[in-house]
Amino acid sequence: MAVQLQRPHAAVVWFVLCCLSGAMTVPDPRQREALMQLEASMQTGGRMLLTDAERRLDDLLFKMKQKEVMRPDFPPAMHFFKARHLIRTSQIFQLLQQMPKGAALHVHDFSMVDVEWLVKNVTYRPHCYMCYTDIASVRFIFSSQLPKPLPRCSPWILLENLRAKLINATELDNSIMGNLTLFTQQDPDTVYPSQDAVWDKFEQAFLAVWGLVTYAPVFRDYYYQGLTEFYMDNVMYLEVRALLPEIYELDGSTHDRTWTLKTYQDVTRQFTAEHPDFFGARIIFTVHRGINISMMTAVVEEAMKLHRDFPDIMAGFDLVGREDKGRSLWYFRDALFLPSERGVTLPFFFHAGETDLEGTEVDQNLLDALLLNTSRIGHGFALLRHPLARSISKKNEVAVEVCPISNQVLKLVKDIRNHPAAVLMSENHPVVISSDDPALFGASGLSYDFYEAFVGFGGLGFHIGSLKALARNSIRYSSLAPNQQEKVLALWQRSWDKFVSENDLF
Ligand SMILES: *[C@@H]1O[C@H](CO)[C@@H](O)[C@H](O)[C@H]1NC(C)=O
Ligand SMILES: *[C@@H]1O[C@H](CO)[C@@H](O)[C@H](O)[C@H]1NC(C)=O
Ligand SMILES: *[C@@H]1O[C@H](CO)[C@@H](O)[C@H](O)[C@H]1NC(C)=O
Ligand SMILES: *[C@@H]1O[C@H](CO)[C@@H](O)[C@H](O)[C@H]1NC(C)=O
Ligand SMILES: *[C@@H]1O[C@H](CO)[C@@H](O)[C@H](O)[C@H]1NC(C)=O
């Protein structure tokens, strides 16, 4: 392929710069070649040294990509809901599924698992009640006796009884599934004509899932199943943003936040013990940005305490919910500066710049996140409009967690080729790829987002060096201590070498 991966010699750079400022004649082709090489070397992974086997795999990928971009139905140019079946049959996607991708650093607690599992496994368990809300959504609860009715919801129906009356439950199951995800077979732009429409459904789906996943036995199984889905997609470590809600039992009794965090720790340990090539997971405690200042202060206090008491599992703190409609980081400044005022460490992993409302208070979240010493930036979609935030993020290696499918489904970008991360990666800005809420978007694991990044905004310019750099970034920018990162990197390298040799046709 055309891209030469070695760093151009300093003399070439000097020659190019010097001669460009001279009189204009037809440029020397060698000079042109040197310029192109120089520019390509500046991108993420542009200077990665490659083995012969990696080069051969790269040639193969490049040929596949050339074919893919010629397609009239080029998947990254389409809405993911329409593109998904095409992506599934793409050879590049199948390779990306096999590829050891390192870590998923931006994933939310209750959208890790395919909703089909929720319907086919969870709603078929005994004692599962459902009601219909007055805006055609559903709610669930597990209970040993008939639960108290919910406001604006029909009387509770025991699903076991409902299904027993049906000859064929397929339609019911599909309608439940439709309520748990944004994914639809219909035209997504008709179903979700605006950001408001898609966020409304997002919130309804979240509420619908809530009663299922906060039931203690399901909570454990759901998280275990979530780790399984990422592990099957060749992801070896996760940082999960988690609300740590109260978890309930069949008799209505509840467990507190500490129990929830401990359960994450137990299940992670169990999973890791059963899968030695999986490294583990850590939790970023999150709270909704709609709460008031006194609540935020209390939650930050609690986060500091949890971080002190559970240093292994608890990575830090973040706010969730739609940035455009929620309160800004600056609004919560007193609460969020508490840890640094007290000299207590509480790493932040703020969502910031998941917006196209330029110049508003919300749009300042990016700079405020950096002022608050955030460790990474969730989304950073608006970063290109903030040159100062962009340069601080680069200089301090505050990595941007890019979630392409999320940004498309939530209507910040239509054609993935125009995703702003293309610019960030063209200059080796610290970036990781993640999947945010794969179950809500009809995706799973990380591979779909890797596909959109690699084939979509990566174009023909991203190569195997880019993929390798992204996987390594995900480990390097994780919250793990340096000695742990070394271990994960070594584990990753082993799987990577195996992946490369298995796909070496020579
Ligand atoms: C549901 O999931 C649990 C935990 O993963 C598993 O043990 C059980 O067999 C599943 N049940 C069904 C009906 O698939
Ligand atoms: C149940 O209904 C669906 C369509 O709603 C159909 O595709 C499926 O074959 C039916 N299953 C049985 C067992 O009749
Ligand atoms: C949600 O469930 C209700 C009740 O079963 C149903 O009428 C509605 O069509 C479902 N919504 C989706 C998007 O499937
Ligand atoms: C903040 O919110 C909590 C919970 O919703 C409420 O109990 C409390 O009164 C509110 N405080 C203020 C000052 O508004
Ligand atoms: C910034 O955050 C890092 C990581 O949490 C921490 O080590 C450092 O002390 C913090 N610096 C300040 C000034 O708070």
Ligand SMILES: [Zn+2]
């Ligand atoms: Zn998110």
